[in-house]
Amino acid sequence: MDTLLLARLQFAATASVHFLFVAVTLGLVTLLVGLQTAWVVTGNPRWERLTRFWGQLYVINYVLGIATGIVMEFQFGLNWSGLSRYVGNVFGAPLAIETLVAFFLESTFLGMWIFGWHRLRRGVHLALLYGVALTAYASAFWIMVANSWLQNPVGYEVRDGVAHLTDFSALLTNPALGMALGHVVSAALLTGGLLMAGISAWHLLRRTPDHDLFRTSLRIGVVTATLAISLVQGFGFAQFGPVLSVQPTKFGGTSPEAEALIAEWSARFGPGDYLPPTLANVGLGFMILIGLGLGLLWLLLPLLWRDWIIRLRFPLWLLMLAVPLPFVALILGWISREVGRQPWVAYGLLPVDQAVSPISGWLMAVSLIGFTLLLGTLAVTNWVLLARHAARGTADPALGRPPAQPAADDSRPEPAFA
Amino acid sequence: MELAWYALLGLFFAGYLVLGGYDYGVGLLLARGADPARRRAALNAVGPFFLGNEVWLVAAVGILFGAFPLLEGELLAGSYPAVLGALAGVILVTAGVQLRSRPASRWARAGWDRAITVGSLLAALGWGTVLAGLLQGVPLHADGHVAGVAHLFTPFAAATALAVVALVAAHGAAFLALRLPATEGDRLRPLARRLIVVAIIAVAAAAAVGLLSDRVRGAAQRPAVGVLLGVSLVAALLLARAALGRRRHGVAFAATAAALALPVVLVGATLWPYVLVSTVDPAASLTVADAAASAPTLRLLGWLALPLLPALLGFQAMCWWIFRGRTDSRAPVYW
Ligand code: HDD
Ligand code: HEM
Ligand code: HEM
Numbered sequence: 001m002d003t004l005l006l007a008r009l010q011f012a013a014t015a016s017v018h019f020l021f022v023a024v025t026l027g028l029v030t031l032l033v034g035l036q037t038a039w040v041v042t043g044n045p046r047w048e049r050l051t052r053f054w055g056q057l058y059v060i061n062y063v064l065g066i067a068t069g070i071v072m073e074f075q076f077g078l079n080w081s082g083l084s085r086y087v088g089n090v091f092g093a094p095l096a097i098e099t100l101v102a103f104f105l106e107s108t109f110l111g112m113w114i115f116g117w118h119r120l121r122r123g124v125h126l127a128l129l130y131g132v133a134l135t136a137y138a139s140a141f142w143i144m145v146a147n148s149w150l151q152n153p154v155g156y157e158v159r160d161g162v163a164h165l166t167d168f169s170a171l172l173t174n175p176a177l178g179m180a181l182g183h184v185v186s187a188a189l190l191t192g193g194l195l196m197a198g199i200s201a202w203h204l205l206r207r208t209p210d211h212d213l214f215r216t217s218l219r220i221g222v223v224t225a226t227l228a229i230s231l232v233q234g235f236g237f238a239q240f241g242p243v244l245s246v247q248p249t250k251f252g253g254t255s256p257e258a259e260a261l262i263a264e265w266s267a268r269f270g271p272g273d274y275l276p277p278t279l280a281n282v283g284l285g286f287m288i289l290i291g292l293g294l295g296l297l298w299l300l301l302p303l304l305w306r307d308w309i310i311r312l313r314f315p316l317w318l319l320m321l322a323v324p325l326p327f328v329a330l331i332l333g334w335i336s337r338e339v340g341r342q343p344w345v346a347y348g349l350l351p352v353d354q355a356v357s358p359i360s361g362w363l364m365a366v367s368l369i370g371f372t373l374l375l376g377t378l379a380v381t382n383w384v385l386l387a388r389h390a391a392r393g394t395a396d397p398a399l400g401r402p403p404a405q406p407a408a409d410d411s412r413p414e415p416a417f418a
Numbered sequence: 419m420e421l422a423w424y425a426l427l428g429l430f431f432a433g434y435l436v437l438g439g440y441d442y443g444v445g446l447l448l449a450r451g452a453d454p455a456r457r458r459a460a461l462n463a464v465g466p467f468f469l470g471n472e473v474w475l476v477a478a479v480g481i482l483f484g485a486f487p488l489l490e491g492e493l494l495a496g497s498y499p500a501v502l503g504a505l506a507g508v509i510l511v512t513a514g515v516q517l518r519s520r521p522a523s524r525w526a527r528a529g530w531d532r533a534i535t536v537g538s539l540l541a542a543l544g545w546g547t548v549l550a551g552l553l554q555g556v557p558l559h560a561d562g563h564v565a566g567v568a569h570l571f572t573p574f575a576a577a578t579a580l581a582v583v584a585l586v587a588a589h590g591a592a593f594l595a596l597r598l599p600a601t602e603g604d605r606l607r608p609l610a611r612r613l614i615v616v617a618i619i620a621v622a623a624a625a626a627v628g629l630l631s632d633r634v635r636g637a638a639q640r641p642a643v644g645v646l647l648g649v650s651l652v653a654a655l656l657l658a659r660a661a662l663g664r665r666r667h668g669v670a671f672a673a674t675a676a677a678l679a680l681p682v683v684l685v686g687a688t689l690w691p692y693v694l695v696s697t698v699d700p701a702a703s704l705t706v707a708d709a710a711a712s713a714p715t716l717r718l719l720g721w722l723a724l725p726l727l728p729a730l731l732g733f734q735a736m737c738w739w740i741f742r743g744r745t746d747s748r749a750p751v752y753w
Binding site: 077082092 | 465466467468469470472473474475476477479480481482483484485487488490491492493494495498499501502505506508509510512513516517519520521562563565566567711712714715718719722723726729730733734736737740741747748749750751752
């Protein structure tokens with residue numbers, strides 16, 4: 001069995017699942033910060049109910065972000081030991097910074113936020129959520145620094161066949177970074193906003209209780225998604241310039257720059273196929289189509305006036321149907337970015353076949369099948385739970401339930417707390 | 419500089435074994451089949467700390483990658499099946515604990531609880547095997563790669579893995595005795611003391627197998643230090659047992675915590691100055707300095723870690739402080 005192919009498939013599968021969840025995390029946490037701030041500032045309990053409802057969905061979604069993230073982190077060492085060997089001095093630094101600056105604090109804060117309801121002062125409790133949000137953005141930043149370095153290695157020199165760090169600031173000003181980061185973050189906001197709008201629309205269509213609360217979150221979701229799609233489009237088109245300047249071979253087609261680069265690589269690394277598979281570009285086209293299509297969200301914005309968006313009903317259907325689109329676009333975009341840098345792990349520096357661990361094919365296959373099944377099952381279970389909790393409405397989320405109140409979903413009280 | 423980072427790596431991995439260790443211990447104890455409400459109470463005793471515990475592993479691997487890239491690749495890829503098992507365990511526990519109370523049905527919750535127990539077992543076995551694998555040396559060849567994975571399947575690795583399971587179970591029981599309401603905690607004391615005895619036997623057995631193994635004796639650079647630390651591990655367990663007898667739950671928990679941190683210190687100190695000792699080619703063995711990232715990277719990370727470390731530990735301490743003491747009727751229930 002081809003170890004390299006299996007390792008690539010495993011990375012693609014895990015990364016895709018990871019990103020489906022963390023995009024929602026990034027988007028929702030931003031909206032939650034707004035909701036809880038409104039609660040603390042106004043003291044109006046409706047904001048607390050909104051915070052608890054959306055917070056519960058956020059926390060459920062978060063679980064898979066962590067589970068898949070841990071597999072991502074270990075995969076570098078398990079399957080790509082050549083990556084740490086040849087470029088670990090440079091590529092490892094942003095990842096180490098990410099774990100310390102972002103994840104460590106994020107998890108600590110989140111644990112306190114979940115259990116801090118009714119226990120901490122409101123200001124402190126809110127500050128924890130701000131901490132969670134800031135560290136989530138920090139993690140997006142540092143992981144994009146790391147990813148952009150793979151796309152366009154900078155700030156290093158090769159001595160004895162190993163890359164050494166020479167200029168860390170070059171990693172932060174990498175031309176492959178800025179627009180991509182903006183694009184990723186606004187895509188996450190779009191995803192979170194549209195999810196909020198879609199779930200609210202579903203409740204409004206079914207005329208469940210809490211009409212008023214879901215009207216509010218519908219409006220927040222629609223406004224967020226609409227603003228975000230313009231940012232997504234802006235950063236998306238702005239990416240073409242820098243990406244093509246640092247990766248001339250990326251989007252197919254043959255330019256003089258690409259041919260010169262391929263000639264140079266053939267001289268240095270031997271002849272070979274240095275063009276990525278065309279598969280990547282098909283996905284890119286679909287993503288742009290989705291992005292342009294979602295631009296129509298601007299047409300819904302005026303309908304917020306006098307609740308026409310709810311009274312007409314069909315816009316609610318549209319919003320619900322649109323929820324999967326950003327998820328599809330997210331995966332397509334990443335496949336384009338990652339497959340487009342083939343056959344390199346670090347563009348022009350380290351080919352994939354030198355980065356893969358010298359592991360036997362069957363072991364890699366066990367790992368691929370095992371983790372795909374495990375994470376796949378967990379992901380589906382998680383989505384089912386999310387859907388159920390979304391459908392349950394805002395009446396009594398477990399998150400933030402006052403301790404004295406007997407839990408509606410427990411037939412017996414807990415003896416330990418009796 | 420390398421030494422400081424090596425110590426930091428040790429600190430975070432040992433911190434993970436201590437903190438994640440009681441998560442897994444609680445997870446193993448769920449298998450006692452106690453009624454669902456007790457299981458839930460046990461998980462919520464871990465409650466606010468759970469997310470902060472597991473992230474020590476994430477940080478340890480981050481440091482491993484940033485400061486010891488060479489070691490990261492060879493250690494993880496060279497212990498492939500053990501790491502795979504541990505990782506699957508970590509995933510099961512993290513998903514299980516956080517999701518088990520989201521479905522309302524008893525049946526689903528019991529299923530998740532079983533997943534947590536299996537996950538805890540896998541994690542303890544996996545990390546035990548990785549530690550044993552380091553201590554018995556690896557087939558590191560002159561090309562710099564660890565060849566194959568058969569080297570992991572030895573009696574010593576099996577004995578160590580089982581010893582870590584026993585340690586974790588005892589630690590979890592000590593944690594629950596400390597943290598659950600006093601009446602519940604008291605009920606657990608006899609069990610905790612019995613588990614500590616089991617752990618002592620398991621550790622002694624692993625030590626005996628290790629002392630008999632040529633590979634372990636060959637790999638140890640400072641056998642005396644190793645033996646001394648092994649003896650302190652047993653002493654810590656004896657102390658924990660005595661403390662439980664006198665209802666000194668805090669002391670007992672501190673002692674079982676030390677017993678989980680000591681294996682990391684033991685491995686680091688016994689192999690020093692090496693991290694990976696080759697069983698096939700002494701010249702290929704990897705020292706800490708060889709394994710470390712080059713100086714500019716370490717300097718950069720050092721400037722970052724200096725102000726950050728107090729903040730990281732401070733916020734964790736804040737979490738422990740806010741939610742200190744035994745759980746009671748005011749304790750939030752979420753897991
Ligand atoms: C909600 C999701 C979403 C939507 C609607 C779009 N994108 Fe996108 N796109 C992403 C989500 C995304 C992404 C998943 O976040 C990627 C992958 C890597 C990255 O930087 O962002 C991405 C990558 C990506 C790249 C590849 C960069 C590279 O290869 O390095 C380009 C050129 C664009 N996008 C351009 C666009 C344009 C012109 C869009 C529409 C008008 C658009 N994207 C809509
Ligand atoms: C931002 C952090 C990321 C980093 C550092 C990263 C790094 C890597 C590495 C090391 C590989 C394996 C080597 C290779 O095949 O080139 C890879 C492959 C891949 N990644 Fe990523 N990745 C990141 C994010 C993502 C995300 C979020 C996705 C989501 C879809 C993704 C999709 C893929 C795909 C599809 C491949 C396989 C490409 C191929 O082998 O043809 N990546 N990535
Ligand atoms: C190779 C690439 C990646 C690796 C190694 C990685 C690693 C991880 C790890 C270990 C966690 C769990 C942290 C915890 O325990 O709290 C995590 C969570 C997270 N990741 Fe990633 N990640 C990668 C790609 C990405 C990308 C591309 C993004 C977004 C731009 C991202 C954003 C996040 C966020 C926001 C979280 C925290 C929230 C959550 O868990 O849902 N990650 N990641």
